[in-house]
Amino acid sequence: MRGRSLDKKPAILIAIIAAVAAITLPIVLSIQFARQQGLAAEESKALSYARGVLHRSDLIADEVTAGFKKLRSVGGRRPCSAAQLAAMRAMDLELTTVQAFGFVSHGKLICSSLGRKIGLVALGPVDYVTRHGMRVRVDATFPFAKHRRFIVLERHGYAAIINKQLSLGVATYGKAPSIVVFTPTTHKIIASHGPLDPQWFHVAGNQQQVTRQIGGYVVAALKSHKHRLSVVAALPMTDVDQRIRDFALLLVPVGALGGIALAIAALYLMRLQQALPTALKYALRHNELFLVYEPIVDLQTGKWVGAEALLRWPRPGGLLVRPDIFIPVAEEGGFIERVTAYVMDVFARDAGDIFARYPRFHIGINVSATDLESQRIVDGLKALREKTNAGKGNFIIEATERELLRAEKARAVLHVIRGEGVQIAIDDFGTGYSGLSYLGTFDLDYLKIDKSFVDTIGTDAATSHVVSHIIEIAKALKLKIIAEGVETEMQAHFLRERGVQFAQGWLFAKPMSFAELTTGLAYSG
Numbered sequence: 001m002r003g004r005s006l007d008k009k010p011a012i013l014i015a016i017i018a019a020v021a022a023i024t025l026p027i028v029l030s031i032q033f034a035r036q037q038g039l040a041a042e043e044s045k046a047l048s049y050a051r052g053v054l055h056r057s058d059l060i061a062d063e064v065t066a067g068f069k070k071l072r073s074v075g076g077r078r079p080c081s082a083a084q085l086a087a088m089r090a091m092d093l094e095l096t097t098v099q100a101f102g103f104v105s106h107g108k109l110i111c112s113s114l115g116r117k118i119g120l121v122a123l124g125p126v127d128y129v130t131r132h133g134m135r136v137r138v139d140a141t142f143p144f145a146k147h148r149r150f151i152v153l154e155r156h157g158y159a160a161i162i163n164k165q166l167s168l169g170v171a172t173y174g175k176a177p178s179i180v181v182f183t184p185t186t187h188k189i190i191a192s193h194g195p196l197d198p199q200w201f202h203v204a205g206n207q208q209q210v211t212r213q214i215g216g217y218v219v220a221a222l223k224s225h226k227h228r229l230s231v232v233a234a235l236p237m238t239d240v241d242q243r244i245r246d247f248a249l250l251l252v253p254v255g256a257l258g259g260i261a262l263a264i265a266a267l268y269l270m271r272l273q274q275a276l277p278t279a280l281k282y283a284l285r286h287n288e289l290f291l292v293y294e295p296i297v298d299l300q301t302g303k304w305v306g307a308e309a310l311l312r313w314p315r316p317g318g319l320l321v322r323p324d325i326f327i328p329v330a331e332e333g334g335f336i337e338r339v340t341a342y343v344m345d346v347f348a349r350d351a352g353d354i355f356a357r358y359p360r361f362h363i364g365i366n367v368s369a370t371d372l373e374s375q376r377i378v379d380g381l382k383a384l385r386e387k388t389n390a391g392k393g394n395f396i397i398e399a400t401e402r403e404l405l406r407a408e409k410a411r412a413v414l415h416v417i418r419g420e421g422v423q424i425a426i427d428d429f430g431t432g433y434s435g436l437s438y439l440g441t442f443d444l445d446y447l448k449i450d451k452s453f454v455d456t457i458g459t460d461a462a463t464s465h466v467v468s469h470i471i472e473i474a475k476a477l478k479l480k481i482i483a484e485g486v487e488t489e490m491q492a493h494f495l496r497e498r499g500v501q502f503a504q505g506w507l508f509a510k511p512m513s514f515a516e517l518t519t520g521l522a523y524s525g
């Protein structure tokens, strides 16, 4: 892109920032990712613990309710009758969560499914009484199982004895979570395991299920749908931290390696970018660049009426650098005028007697904005015309709309050049958005329709109608038209129909050496 320029300092700064970001970003992202993964995993683990315990607690409540109902229906007013003891024993076997049923009088278990041998057992004080009259002892012991703790639920004298540890269904070995089963409104603890934080009672609030991080724990809180029961399961964050460390140990080196590779690539590209101006100047000094010529045809007759000179820069390894890349380098490096002078020199050497043999043939030379700001181009063209024995109209200077607009000086320079018989073409027309009236104030001969617009001919692209507009504008400004980048017969037909006189493009010929150009000219006529 001729005429555009990038400052070098910001470019280096951007490259450094990009390199730093390339290294740190993957690391930060991998830690972030590990953290999210670790937390999500721990939350779902806590939740599944809580679900398991709640499920079991609901089952216990169901079985106790059903058991008491049954005992009342069998025993009636005579507790501890033979029929009732039989019913108690039957239920012991049938129900899965209740260890034993019994009957309580004055705080003592007077009979139970455990048999007569155990005698009267004092149950100790009641911890609390629920709204429905259920008397709850949460930490009862029995002489026949001194090391076990039991929950005793008692209502209307009937008692259900539940193994506390089994009620939680928690293994007490290894890294079991903290678990607490409690009443949702009064926060009476029915059973618990592990360290407890009173804040956990409030986690669920009005909701049925909540997971949250509180005071170094990942906490899952659940409420029963059926019974007045809440469960909290909590896992210490140290587990999460360990998980994050494990993840990070794996991800960070990968992220860092990728980042370093990216950074090296960025720095390498930057160095290459910085090395380009030097390499290009060297190539200019050593005449390494050459010109190719792209024929311009008369759309009516098919004859070659001119050619555009296009610069090529061969690199070691057979690579040809495109002008789209190195022209901006010369512009930014401030030596585009040297390039333009070089082009004129090369053509002067190539030209031979071409204008003597084809007096009406013209050569298009691309120039940049800087070229049009000084007298040098005027002198350069004068010397070129003399060296090549050129007459009026043998040269066309191609300048883009953007370049014309950039400098008011260009207007004067173009005026002088044109006065000496050099024609002026406005290149890449339509890509610069200048006003029609403004363009009318320049001395111009040709308008070149950019390839990007020719490409839209016959398509339903939103810009396909622009070609017709450009043709109208050229006609209004009384400019000859050269369509660029014509690749299909259909495009050529469309342009010819609308009165476009000239075209260039691969449909007619690709850019070629000067020798090929003269050979072709001999055939083309």
Ligand code: C2E
Binding pocket: 002, 294, 309, 310, 311, 322, 323, 324, 327, 340, 343, 366, 367, 368, 398, 427, 428, 451, 484, 485, 486, 487, 504, 505, 506, 507, 511
């Ligand atoms: P431009 O002046 O618009 O030149 C036309 C470009 O389109 C050329 O690319 C040409 O090879 C390409 N082209 C022409 N017909 C077709 C076609 O049918 N199909 C396709 N796919 N492409 C086609 P090139 O040679 O790579 O030049 C790119 C740009 O570099 C030129 O655009 C011009 O702006 C600049 N440039 C080339 N040589 C010079 C030079 O000596 N001096 C200056 N200042 N700029 C130059």
Ligand code: CA
Binding pocket: 308, 366, 398, 427
């Ligand atoms: Ca051009």
Ligand code: CA
Binding pocket: 427, 428, 450, 451, 484
């Ligand atoms: Ca173009």
